Amino acid sequence: MAGAAAAGGSVRSDTYASVRNWLLLPSWAGLAIFVLAPVAMMLVYSFLTKEFRGGVIWEFTLAAYDQFFFDRGLFGDEPAKIEWTYILIFWRSIWQAGLATLLALLIGFPTAYFIATRPAHTRTVWVFLITIPYWVNLLIRTVSMKFLLRDQGPLNDFLLWTGLIDDPVRIINTNAAVQIGLFYSYLPFMVLPIYASVERYNFALSEAAADLYADKWTTLRRIVIPSVRPGIVAGCILVFVPSLGAFLAPDLLGGARNFMIGSLIEEQFKGNAGNWPFGAAASMILLTLVLIILVFLARQQARAEREAAP
Amino acid sequence: MPESRNAIDVRNAVKRYGSFTALQSITLSIRDNEFFTLLGPSGCGKTTLLRMIAGFEEVTEGEIFLFGDEIENLPPHQRPVNTVFQNYALFPHMTIEQNVMFGLEMRGSSKEAARRKAGEMLELVQLAQFSARKPSQLSGGQQQRVALARALAPEPKVLLLDEPLSALDLKLRQAMRSELKSIQRETGITFTFVTHDQEEALTMSDRIAVMSAGRLQQLGEARDIYERPVNRFVADFIGETNLLEANVEEVDSTVATCRLANGLTLECDAIGNARPGADVHLSIRPERVTLVGASGDPWQGTVKENVFIGTDVQTVVQLQGGIELTVRTQNSAAGVATIFDPGTEVAVGVEAGAARMLED
Numbered sequence: 001m002a003g004a005a006a007a008g009g010s011v012r013s014d015t016y017a018s019v020r021n022w023l024l025l026p027s028w029a030g031l032a033i034f035v036l037a038p039v040a041m042m043l044v045y046s047f048l049t050k051e052f053r054g055g056v057i058w059e060f061t062l063a064a065y066d067q068f069f070f071d072r073g074l075f076g077d078e079p080a081k082i083e084w085t086y087i088l089i090f091w092r093s094i095w096q097a098g099l100a101t102l103l104a105l106l107i108g109f110p111t112a113y114f115i116a117t118r119p120a121h122t123r124t125v126w127v128f129l130i131t132i133p134y135w136v137n138l139l140i141r142t143v144s145m146k147f148l149l150r151d152q153g154p155l156n157d158f159l160l161w162t163g164l165i166d167d168p169v170r171i172i173n174t175n176a177a178v179q180i181g182l183f184y185s186y187l188p189f190m191v192l193p194i195y196a197s198v199e200r201y202n203f204a205l206s207e208a209a210a211d212l213y214a215d216k217w218t219t220l221r222r223i224v225i226p227s228v229r230p231g232i233v234a235g236c237i238l239v240f241v242p243s244l245g246a247f248l249a250p251d252l253l254g255g256a257r258n259f260m261i262g263s264l265i266e267e268q269f270k271g272n273a274g275n276w277p278f279g280a281a282a283s284m285i286l287l288t289l290v291l292i293i294l295v296f297l298a299r300q301q302a303r304a305e306r307e308a309a310p
Numbered sequence: 311m312p313e314s315r316n317a318i319d320v321r322n323a324v325k326r327y328g329s330f331t332a333l334q335s336i337t338l339s340i341r342d343n344e345f346f347t348l349l350g351p352s353g354c355g356k357t358t359l360l361r362m363i364a365g366f367e368e369v370t371e372g373e374i375f376l377f378g379d380e381i382e383n384l385p386p387h388q389r390p391v392n393t394v395f396q397n398y399a400l401f402p403h404m405t406i407e408q409n410v411m412f413g414l415e416m417r418g419s420s421k422e423a424a425r426r427k428a429g430e431m432l433e434l435v436q437l438a439q440f441s442a443r444k445p446s447q448l449s450g451g452q453q454q455r456v457a458l459a460r461a462l463a464p465e466p467k468v469l470l471l472d473e474p475l476s477a478l479d480l481k482l483r484q485a486m487r488s489e490l491k492s493i494q495r496e497t498g499i500t501f502t503f504v505t506h507d508q509e510e511a512l513t514m515s516d517r518i519a520v521m522s523a524g525r526l527q528q529l530g531e532a533r534d535i536y537e538r539p540v541n542r543f544v545a546d547f548i549g550e551t552n553l554l555e556a557n558v559e560e561v562d563s564t565v566a567t568c569r570l571a572n573g574l575t576l577e578c579d580a581i582g583n584a585r586p587g588a589d590v591h592l593s594i595r596p597e598r599v600t601l602v603g604a605s606g607d608p609w610q611g612t613v614k615e616n617v618f619i620g621t622d623v624q625t626v627v628q629l630q631g632g633i634e635l636t637v638r639t640q641n642s643a644a645g646v647a648t649i650f651d652p653g654t655e656v657a658v659g660v661e662a663g664a665a666r667m668l669e670d
Contacts, residue, residue, distance in 0.1 A: 202399065204395055204397065204399040205399050205401060205402075207366055207386070207393075207395070207399065208393070208395060208399035208400075208401070209401075209412070210365070210366075210385070210386040210387045211364060211365075211386055211387075211391075211392055211393045211413075211461075212387075212392065212412050212413030212416055212460070212461075212464065213387045213388075213413055213416035213417050213464065214387055214412070214416045215387050218416065222412075223401060226403045227402070227403065
């Protein structure tokens with residue numbers, strides 16, 4: 001009896017499982033076409049030989065990776081030395097993206113906390129206000145930022161008017177301009193996940209901490225931040241990853257000296273001057289780097305969630 | 311300057327939210343070492359008053375003193391009182407031990423001292439073996455006891471408890487009542503307990519403050535409040551009662567004779583504002599009335615219904631003039647012998663001194 005019932009149950013659940021798999025097919029197909037295929041193409045192209053006017057020749061070679069890491073002289077016949085140019089660009093990009101993430105966190109956390117502690121009916125309005133600029137194309141927003149930061153732009157005019165400075169401050173074409181651009185581009189990606197976390201936070205915990213003699217700062221550090229850490233980690237990933245590959249802000253605001261990975265890769269595929277396998281190889285290296293960082297953060301996140309399990 | 315033997319003195323405390331007044335000028339004192347209860351229905355302001363003592367709500371007007379020191383302007387983390395929260399508010403990312411150690415560390419204890427004290431506290435609430443667990447791994451009753459240990463660990467001058475038992479099931483709630491009471495006696499810390507459950511208040515408290523609509527209705531010992539309620543709200547909220555309208559016929563020093571609407575008279579203690587001709591309300595507890603067989607007594611009526619409630623049987627008797635009186639008879643051999651079927655003619659006997667005149 002019991003055996004038959006169990007067998008019946010398992011037949012039914014098998015049927016459900018197969019139906020479920022069929023229903024998931026469109027999603028799997030979408031993922032394959034839009035995620036796996038491009039990455040696979042990129043991987044393949046990074047091992048092909050470059051054609052001079054863009055495009056590739058179907059011959060296997062490690063030349064693209066070799067070019068990224070090693071300097072063999074102008075004609076390729078000298079002993080290999082480490083090629084620092086691209087490694088430095090990568091390093092600068094990580095540094096820039098990291099700083100932009102930190103800046104977004106420092107501004108985004110208080111913003112998110114502020115929104116989450118408003119009365120329920122006004123929160124939606126605040127969230128809407130935060131996202132309004134993002135209805136405008138990123139290119140246009142970055143160009144307007146360029147206008148704002150110019151030597152004769154409104155920001156400098158304002159600072160001159162207040163008397164804080166006597167001569168225009170050079171912002172455009174500096175690292176700072178890139179920072180500001182990246183920060184501005186991706187701030188909502190920091191605010192929204194943190195907001196979602198803080199909104200779920202049980203504020204009775206803050207009262208309990210205050211009741212147990214913790215001042216505001218200690219409460220924030222020991223109780224609030226550990227409780228909303230999943231939102232902070234998500235926000236940091238969402239700002240860091242696109243900042244790392246960004247090319248609009250570095251191109252338009254940073255000038256030639258503040259080249260970032262995004263721009264380097266973009267160059268390889270633009271016009272006739274490009275080197276597709278090299279661009280693909282740089283993309284693969286970037287992807288690997290991002291994956292390593294994500295796996296590290298995901299582990300941290302999993303640990304935090306295990307600890308904070310309700 | 312209030313007398314310093316009081317743990318807490320609340321002086322004319324008012325709480326307003328915009329145009330809404332949550333508390334209307336409360337004045338009360340909580341004595342050192344007592345188990346004090348703020349009792350009232352939800353929305354009566356009892357939790358607001360507790361939160362004002364803890365520092366989570368600002369005091370709109372008035373003062374609060376803790377052992378003679380004015381505290382109403384101090385932030386919560388500077389007030390030497392601790393709170394057991396309604397839903398415990400345990401820190402989910404910390405172990406039980408870390409939760410209990412938190413307040414001690416914040417007061418500057420060394421790690422070792424805090425750990426030792428936390429161990430003692432967990433011993434006190436019988437949870438020592440769970441110190442390495444996370445709050446989510448404990449049952450509601452266990453979390454409740456952790457919250458208690460955490461709040462007691464820094465040895466607060468007053469422990470505030472905000473409906474701490476309301477989330478527990480009945481059996482556990484009853485067990486926790488006596489546990490709380492014995493911990494209070496053991497530690498000698500003043501407990502200020504908020505509840506809407508009158509049975510909880512009666513069984514645990516040394517003194518009870520009954521609140522309603524932002525006002526203090528009556529303050530006294532449990533027995534006092536039950537036997538001598540001052541007004542209709544208290545008489546009705548604490549236990550069950552018969553509220554009867556009456557007119558004062560004559561006042562003879564301390565005894566007043568009151569006539570009910572149906573012409574029957576009752577004697578009761580005269581209170582301050584009782585003078586002949588005044589309309590008053592009387593409260594008669596159902597267990598102070600007995601049923602006897604009909605005998606031509608003027609207190610005669612018809613049994614309307616019997617409700618079995620386990621320990622007792624509650625009988626509604628319709629007297630002449632449409633007055634209904636509820637009678638409680640103990641579910642014992644002697645008691646059951648006096649229970650009659652609905653429709654039976656019976657007489658009711660009101661014990662001498664059972665009727666209590668109310669102020670309003």
